[in-house]
Amino acid sequence: MKDIGFNNIAIIGVGLIGSSFALSLRKHGFEGTITGIGRNRDNLIMAKKLSIISNWTSSHESGVEDADLILLASPVDKFKGIIEKIQPNIKRGAIVTDVGSVKADIVSSLEPLMPKEVFFVGSHPIAGKETSGISAASEDLFHNTKCIITPGPNTDREALKKVRRLWEALGSETVVMSPEEHDFIFAAVSHLPHVVAYSLVNSIMEMDSNILNFGGKGLKDMTRIALSSPDLWQGICSFNRENLLKSLRYFSTSITKITDFIEASDWEGLQKEFRKGQKARKTLESS
């Protein structure tokens, strides 16, 4: 690993992303200390036993004291409370980053909470899974994926560079955009699809609770993300409410349009909609 400029890394939230981050650091040759911080002691003990982390603590305050990089990897609705708690304990010169799926609210609420000479840089690795926890962790989770970095107007340029270098060292391609642009895009390509997946399962169950199992590979693929944590996704939805509502309006309009074609037996119109969707889907890098 090229020197990434950090020696002590604290990971708050040792779940799928947090522990994959730790494994990936080690894979790429990081030799410093990785401290795991969280509330679930059994989970932290397991992470230590598996050599995912160097040491662990349930105390956020003491856990971050030596850290020159703090990674927030707990659910997004916990970030603010955590920062308020650890604020006096963060070392001068430390960088705080996160892996949250929403950014505008996070950046604008966390930045003002940073102590003097501590810098926050928001990031979002596009590397989730529908499974969670350290048992699903992988040292290659970030390999060949995008990581969105979302500087605000006050973000320190040096800290931004260091956070980019960090994710790139783990195999990610970094993309820099504003928190607002991020939230607009991910409402459409991630938050909306999650809502649709839950909703699709629910409406099939509503029609007949015994038929879900007749679905083939197509239905399984489509609804896999409905296995995601309801708690986590409710949080994401609340933090990106406006954009998600906008996405839902576009989606409802499209469903209504298609329904109208079927209602009117306008098969040519329907096929045109399908062709449009197929053509666009074909542009996605790999199927």
Place this chain on the structure above:
Amino acid sequence: MKDIGFNNIAIIGVGLIGSSFALSLRKHGFEGTITGIGRNRDNLIMAKKLSIISNWTSSHESGVEDADLILLASPVDKFKGIIEKIQPNIKRGAIVTDVGSVKADIVSSLEPLMPKEVFFVGSHPIAGKETSGISAASEDLFHNTKCIITPGPNTDREALKKVRRLWEALGSETVVMSPEEHDFIFAAVSHLPHVVAYSLVNSIMEMDSNILNFGGKGLKDMTRIALSSPDLWQGICSFNRENLLKSLRYFSTSITKITDFIEASDWEGLQKEFRKGQKARKTLESS
């Protein structure tokens, strides 16, 4: 292969399903003749070259003359025209079956067209792919999948048995139900999801035509079936219009319910919906 009681099998439509059917027959030891019938000569020549079929013809009439089993594997909206054309040429005692994704309309329109002592039995192997054509064919396509057999009130019981045995010989688990029940179930678990996948892609493109590529694995999985043939799926939608409209109404109601929760910032209500979906999705055999 246990003797399946057929020696000459004609496959009308040598695409993904038709050629996988042929490959699977051979894999399971079928030694009789397999005649491929279709309009695309190059495709049939390729299928012969790859030993998928024994011989081929573009003439539906002559192609079925010796067949004791005729498999309709072309798009569903072609079935009726094909049967009307080959009707005088079908051998006495022959069995006609199909692989169409809709059944009520097919069974009720094809059954009366069968010549004396020719029996129709509708079937639907739940084994599609979003890819098509012989290049995507697989001898294992039907292995460990369900195949729905849909007898009507007049279906010959012996013919039904033979068709069940046939699919079971190829590794499928057969499930017998009425064509109407089939169409209700598959509107919900297959036709609705396809419509939703096309619609999801379209609404994202509508929001911004440059953002689809930011989608991660979740979006790719969810929209993979939007790669399916628009022609084929428009046909399926038209043949199952009533049930599909019913499914779409349930789905729209569910999307509206979720939108309302988000609109009202009722995060508890939203999480309850997500939990319901996650719980149901967990019951699906494999993820």
